[in-house]
Every structure is written in C-alpha cells, then in structure tokens.
Amino acid sequence: xxxxxxxxxxxxxxxxxxxxxxxxxxxxxxxxxxxxxxxxxxxxxxxxxxxxxxxxxxxxxxxxxxxxxxxxxxxxxxxxxxxxxxxxxxxxxxxxxxxxxxxxxxxxxxxxxxxxxxxxxxxxxxxxxxxxxxxxxxxxxxxxxxxxxxxxxxxxxxxxxxxxxxxxxxxxxxxxxxxxxxxxxxxxxxxxxxxxxxxxxxxxxxxxxxxxxxxxxxxxxxxxxxxxxxxxxxxxxxxxxxxxxxxxxxxxxxxxxxxxxxxxxxxxxxxxxxxxxxxxxxxxxxxxxxxxxxxxxxxxxxxxxxxxx
Amino acid sequence: xxxxxxxxxxxxxxxxxxxxxxxxxxxxxxxxxxxxxxxxxxxxxxxxxxxxxxxxxxxxxxxxxxxxxxxxxxxxxxxxxxxxxxxxxxxxxxxxxxxxxxxxxxxxxxxxxxxxxxxxxxxxxxxxxxxxxxxxxxxxxxxxxxxxxxxxxxxxxxxxxxxxxxxxxxxxxxxxxxxxxxxxxxxxxxxxxxxxxxxxxxxxxxxxxxxxxxxxxxxxxxxxxxxxxxxxxxxxxxxxxxxxxxxxxxxxxxxxxxxxxxx
Numbered sequence: 164x165x166x167x168x169x170x171x172x173x174x175x176x177x178x179x180x181x182x183x184x185x186x187x188x189x190x191x192x193x194x195x196x197x198x199x200x201x202x203x204x205x206x207x208x209x210x211x212x213x214x215x216x217x218x219x220x221x222x223x224x225x226x227x228x229x230x231x232x233x234x235x236x237x238x239x240x241x242x243x244x245x246x247x248x249x250x251x252x253x254x255x256x257x258x259x260x261x262x263x264x265x266x267x268x269x270x271x272x273x274x275x276x277x278x279x280x281x282x283x284x285x286x287x288x289x290x291x292x293x294x295x296x297x298x299x300x301x302x303x304x305x306x307x308x309x310x311x312x313x314x315x316x317x318x319x320x321x322x323x324x325x326x327x328x329x330x331x332x333x334x335x336x337x338x339x340x341x342x343x344x345x346x347x348x349x350x351x352x353x354x355x356x357x358x359x360x361x362x363x364x365x366x367x368x369x370x371x372x373x374x375x376x377x378x379x380x381x382x383x384x385x386x387x388x389x390x391x392x393x394x395x396x397x398x399x400x401x402x403x404x405x406x407x408x409x410x411x412x413x414x415x416x417x418x419x420x421x422x423x424x425x426x427x428x429x430x431x432x433x434x435x436x437x438x439x440x441x442x443x444x445x446x447x448x449x450x451x452x453x454x455x456x457x458x459x460x461x462x463x464x465x466x467x468x469x470x471x472x
Numbered sequence: 473x474x475x476x477x478x479x480x481x482x483x484x485x486x487x488x489x490x491x492x493x494x495x496x497x498x499x500x501x502x503x504x505x506x507x508x509x510x511x512x513x514x515x516x517x518x519x520x521x522x523x524x525x526x527x528x529x530x531x532x533x534x535x536x537x538x539x540x541x542x543x544x545x546x547x548x549x550x551x552x553x554x555x556x557x558x559x560x561x562x563x564x565x566x567x568x569x570x571x572x573x574x575x576x577x578x579x580x581x582x583x584x585x586x587x588x589x590x591x592x593x594x595x596x597x598x599x600x601x602x603x604x605x606x607x608x609x610x611x612x613x614x615x616x617x618x619x620x621x622x623x624x625x626x627x628x629x630x631x632x633x634x635x636x637x638x639x640x641x642x643x644x645x646x647x648x649x650x651x652x653x654x655x656x657x658x659x660x661x662x663x664x665x666x667x668x669x670x671x672x673x674x675x676x677x678x679x680x681x682x683x684x685x686x687x688x689x690x691x692x693x694x695x696x697x698x699x700x701x702x703x704x705x706x707x708x709x710x711x712x713x714x715x716x717x718x719x720x721x722x723x724x725x726x727x728x729x730x731x732x733x734x735x
Contacts, residue, residue, distance in 0.1 A: 190652065190655050190656065190659070191603055193652055194603055194618075194652055194656070195603075197616070197618060197648065197649055197652060198604075198616060198618070198619055200616075201616030201617070201618065201619070201649075202614065202615070202616055202619070361562060361564055361566050362566065362568060364544060364560075364562075364566070365560075365562070365566040365568075367544060368542055368544070368557075368558075368559065368560040369579065369580045369583050369627075369631065370557060370580075370583040370584060370631070371583050375583065379579060379582075379583070380568070383568065383570040383571075384568070384570070386570065462570075465569075465570065465611060466569040466570060466611070466612075466613065467569065467611060467612065467613020467614070468569075
C-alpha cells in the first residue's frame with residue numbers, strides 16, 4: 164500500500180511531469196500556490212465583539228463611579244451638599260439648563276471657539292512643522308524653543324493675551340494658538356523624523372525631488388506622527404481655551420463652559436461646578452472619539468499597523 | 473508591452489553601447505579613525521540587455537557601489553555613466569504602505585511624467601507581467617513577502633529604465649519563494665531585455681541568474697575575478713553545471729575572505 168503511494172507520487176512530481184507541462188505554466192501554477200498559501204486573511208471583528216470588548220468596560224467603570232458617588236451621599240459619609248452634591252442635584256442642573264435652552268449654548272460657545280482655534284492652529288502649525296523638520300538652520304534655531312513651549316502651561320499666556328488684545332474672542336484664539344501650534348508642529352517634526360530612510364531613498368530613485376518628494380513621500384510617510392500631534396494639539400486647544408474662559412470673563416464674551424464653571428464657583432453652587440466639569444470632560448472625550456480616533460485608526464489600519472490582540 | 477521595453481533597450485544600444493559604465497571609481501568615507509577606502513578603482517561595464525551579478529563578502533562595498541550607480545551618492549573619484557536614471561530594488565520591498573500595490577506602481581509612472589489617463593492600464597500591465605493580476609487594490613501588508621518583492625519589481629520596471637539595479641532583493645525570502653522569484657526574474661529579464669546589475673553574497677544565486685559574475689574583494693572593494701556563465705537558460709539552482717561553477721567561485725571567495733585573517 165505504502166509502496167504504491169510512493170510510486171504514484173514520484174510520477175506526478177518527477178522531472179518528466181515538469182517538462183511536459185512547460186516551464187512557464189509550471190512556474191505560474193507554483194507561484195499562484197505560494198501566493199495563496201502565504202497571503203494573510205484579514206477579517207474585521209464583528210460588531211458584537213467590538214461592543215463587548217470596547218464599549219462595555221468603560222460603561223461599567225462609569226456606572227461604578229456613579230454608584231460610589233451615590234453611596235458617599237446616601238451613607239452620609241459626606242454630609243455637606245455644598246461640598247458634594249448628590250448625582251440627582253447635578254442631573255437637575257442639567258435638565259434645568261436644557262429646559263431653559265442654555266445647555267447647548269454653553270457647549271456650542273466653547274466648542275465653536277475651540278474648533279475654530281484648532282483649525283487656525285492647524286493652518287499655522289503644519290507649514291511651521293514642515294519647515295522646522297526640513298530646514299536644518301531653522302530647526303537648530305527654533306526647534307528647541309518649539310518643544311520647550313509644549314511644557315509651558317498655556318494658562319501662562321492668558322495675562323499677556325488680555326493685555327495685548329483685551330477681553331474678547333481674539334484673545335481666546337491667541338491663547339489657543341499658543342497652546343496648540345507647538346504640539347501640532349512638533350507632531351509633524353517627529354513624524355518626519357521617524358520616516359524610514361528607505362522610503363526616502365526609494366522616493367528619490369523613483370525620481371521624486373524637492374516639493375514632489377515632500378508631497379508624495381515625506382508627508383504621507385509622516386502622517387501617523389502628524390495625526391498623533393493633531394490629537395495632542397486638540398487636547399491643548401481645549402485646555403488652553405478652558406483656562407482662558409475661566410480667567411477672562413466678560414459679558415461680551417458669552418457664557419462658555421469655562422465661564423459656567425467660574426459662575427458656579429461665584430454662586431457657591433457645587434452642582435453647577437460639577438455640571439461644567441462634566442461637560443468639559445465629555446466634550447474633550449467626544450471630539451477625540453468622534454474625530455481623531457477614527458481618523459487615526461483608519462490610517463493605521465490601511466498601513467497594517469493596527470495590532471489585533 | 474514587453475516589446476516596447478525591449479525596443480527602448482535596443483535604442484539605448486545605438487546611442488551608447490553600454491547600459492552602465494563604471495570607470496576607475498573609488499569611494500572613501502570619513503570615519504573617526506580617518507578616511508576609510510571602501511571601493512578602490514572599480515572598472516566595470518554592463519552591456520545593454522546584460523545580466524551581471526556583483527558577488528562579495530560583507531564589507532566589499534557592493535551596496536555602496538550600487539548606490540553610486542543609482543546616483544544616490546557621489547564617487548570620491550572616477551566616472552559613472554548610465555543611460556537615464558536606473559531603477560533600484562532593495563532587499564526590503566520599500567513599497568509605500570499608504571498606497572495600494574497598484575498605486576505604488578502608478579506613483580512611479582506619475583513621477584516619470586506618464587499622463588493620468590494611461591497610468592491605470594500601464595500599472596495593470598506591469599502587475600500582469602509579474603503575475604499579480606488581481607493585486608491592484610491590495611494593501612502592502614496584505615501581500616506575502618514574495619508578492620511584495622514582485623510588486624517592487626513591477627514598480628522598478630514602471631520607471632522604464634534600461635538598467636535595473638538590485639541590492640540583494642531576495643535575501644530576506646524563504647528558499648522556495650526565492651527559487652520561484654529567480655525563475656520569474658529570468659523570465660522578465662528575457663521578456664523586457666532590461667540590463668540588470670544584481671548584488672548578492674549568495675554564490676549559487678549569482679551563478680543561477682547571471683551571464684557574468686564579478687567577484688569583489690573586501691576592504692577595500694576591488695574587482696578580484698570575473699566569470700562568464702555559459703550555462704544555457706532556463707537554469708535551475710540545483711543544476712550540476714551551476715553547482716560546479718559555484719564550487720569554483722566559492723573557493724575563490726573563501727580565498728579572498730581568508731586574506732583578511734592573515735595579519
């Protein structure tokens with residue numbers, strides 16, 4: 164039995180069989196087989212699994228925090244409602260602001276400022292980052308300052324901005340720019356620095372020089388680092404804006420989330436303070452979750468850089 | 473399409489008579505210990521349509537020489553002339569991960585000035601040439617190592633250069649895939665009539681592929697010996713004639729390496 168098998172097998176793959184089918188045909192078939200064997204099948208995780216793995220854990224965490232908070236109040240561990248209001252009091256604050264129609268106004272005032280400021284920072288930070296990354300002299304000149312600026316708390320810019328520009332929206336935008344531009348520029352610089360030299364050489368062999376090299380090779384290769392910089396840039400924009408809104412309040416400016424927080428402190432209303440803090444947190448997370456994370460995931464998945472656990 | 477490439481190569485012959493001419497080229501690099509001579513007075517011609525392998529141990533400067541021919545670096549002395557800009561393939565596929573396989577090839581066409589309307593068809597023809605017909609929309613990470621090198625080959629051919637420089641392009645592949653790609657490269661070389669300068673440290677590979685094998689000595693790199701390989705194509709890496717010549721070349725290569733241990 165075993166011996167018959169060996170003879171048939173040797174007949175099929177013996178040199179005679181190979182020459183009969185012609186070398187071209189044989190090679191194409193061999194190659195197709197190798198390709199099929201070695202190609203990795205990528206399957207996207209089903210929705211239910213994503214829900215269970217990604218959405219359930221943070222929801223559980225939030226629920227646990229709320230339960231703990233309610234417990235602190237219910238079991239009289241914290242008795243002073245001006246220090247820790249019950250969750251229901253904060254919820255009442257939400258619904259009354261909603262019924263008065265002011266809730267969305269608070270949010271929109273800040274979000275529109277934040278996003279517009281961020282877009283301005285994007286328009287300035289991107290060319291700045293590119294020039295710093297590519298021109299050696301400029302890099303030595305302002306590179307260290309640019310990365311140093313990142314560690315300067317942007318709230319420090321509020322007093323000079325008020326003195327230079329007065330209490331208006333211009334001053335808010337100035338503070339956002341000073342906070343976000345260094346992050347965005349630095350993100351692009353580190354993105355460009357991390358481009359594998361092989362891509363640059365490959366680009367040059369293909370005949371890409373000067374601006375075409377930058378546009379077709381350097382920028383797309385630096386995109387992951389740039390996106391990380393944008394994410395951080397948004398976080399800085401939002402933080403700077405809140406600092407500016409808390410410190411500089413004026414009736415002309417309208418009530419954003421920062422002012423809401425400051426108003427709550429002035430009125431000694433802890434539930435209003437909590438409401439403002441929650442809204443600031445939620446907006447910051449929502450923008451990241453709705454805009455930056457999907458963008459980043461898309462880019463990384465397209466490049467096969469998203470590691471599936 | 474293969475015929476147009478072949479024709480271009482023939483036109484090249486009429487004007488120059490060589491695909492690459494390397495004349496008395498030396499290259500040294502500045503190191504903390506002083507100037508280090510990497511290539512010493514290399515003279516080498518590649519005829520149109522010829523397949524030459526450069527063989528040598530580590531430190532023979534074969535990749536440096538290829539970079540010089542590709543124009544990515546300048547020689548310290550001597551002259552290098554090529555017909556147009558040579559195409560270059562690396563050990564790593566060097567495909568751009570932000571583009572699909574097809575778009576990688578189209579980028580090469582675009583940078584060469586091919587009008588947008590023609591790029592797609594041309595890219596698909598080139599994918600067909602490397603037998604990857606369905607791979608146009610595939611992302612680089614979705615392809616196997618062998619497929620990536622074939623796309624890289626298609627991208628290099630998209631430059632429509634008369635000289636293809638290859639820097640150990642199959643060194644990172646498994647033996648079976650490498651063997652298949654040897655057959656593939658021989659077929660494409662014969663169909664397109666492109667000249668190839670192929671760098672490797674694998675003696676069998678050099679003999680399997682080349683019409684001429686050039687052995688470089690190490691530190692500094694000099695042309696130590698040259699063999700014309702008369703074995704008719706298609707060859708196989710396990711052919712007796714390939715093995716016999718490989719033994720001879722390996723002996724010589726070992727001699728070159730041994731010299732470095734004798735002081």
